[in-house]
Amino acid sequence: MVNTPHVPERTCIGCRSKAPRAQLLRLALTDSGELTVDVRALMPGRGAWIHPDLDCVALAERRRAFGRALRMSGPPDVAPVRDWVNLHGTARSRARTPSPVGDGTTDSKGG
Numbered sequence: 530m531v532n533t534p535h536v537p538e539r540t541c542i543g544c545r546s547k548a549p550r551a552q553l554l555r556l557a558l559t560d561s562g563e564l565t566v567d568v569r570a571l572m573p574g575r576g577a578w579i580h581p582d583l584d585c586v587a588l589a590e591r592r593r594a595f596g597r598a599l600r601m602s603g604p605p606d607v608a609p610v611r612d613w614v615n616l617h618g619t620a621r622s623r624a625r626t627p628s629p630v631g632d633g634t635t636d637s638k639g640g
């Protein structure tokens with residue numbers, strides 16, 4: 530009996546393709562209404578999902594998808610998102626194999 534867990538999918542607001550949450554970055558609004566990266570996807574309220582990829586950030590910006598997805602009144606300042614992607618994102622390096630840094634691939638027996 531194979532019980533495949535259902536992977537919730539989200540749509541990237543940049544390229545509009547669907548991907549599992551784990552592959553996308555959640556964006557949310559701060560209390561003061563500024564766009565921010567919700568790395569742990571724990572912030573309350575409305576969120577938008579995007580690939581951690583500068584291409585998708587640029588696409589979303591062009592389409593004004595941030596404002597639409599997050600119900601913002603004015604044009605968003607996407608600098609925090611771009612900075613984050615610059616530092617942590619995949620930025621055109623999808624072909625590169627990630628180095629085995631023992632990050633989260635623990636096969637724990639806890640439960």
Ligand SMILES: [Zn+2]
Nearest residue numbers: 541544580585
């Ligand atoms: Zn995308």
